[in-house]
Amino acid sequence: MIGSTITRKGQVTIPKTIRDRLDVREGERVLFIVRGDDVVLKVVRGTILDLKGSVTPVQRPEDFEKLSISPL
Template sequence: MATATLTTKGQVTIPAAVRCALGLHAGDRVDFVELERGQFAIVAATKSVSDLKGLLNKPAKPVSIEDMHEAIATKGAGLA
């Protein structure tokens, strides 16, 4: 298990073995994802928005602007 020490400024150096396993390099970003209370995972946030293309399927039925406005109004009014 890799261990790091928190500095007085709240900084932590990610151990080399962890950086290597995550494919992290200087300047890369990481996300801290809460798994449960008191436990977090460190996830490399190196993908760009364009990498998300095709992740979600297109809706089976197109949604009209009117339907979108109605759904927003209903949810905003607390009716849903």
């Protein structure tokens, strides 16, 4: 078990051995999940927005004017 101390500002340093094991780097995001009296730290490894543009569409987008409905 490895410990850390909470600072006046409520900050906690993640020990280097844990950062190395989880491959966590400066600027990466983490989540704190409360489970009863315990707190679980989870590393956020990207979002759905990171995938934008990684899949080629099957068809090209239609022209918006062709899709719009004419007024009656």
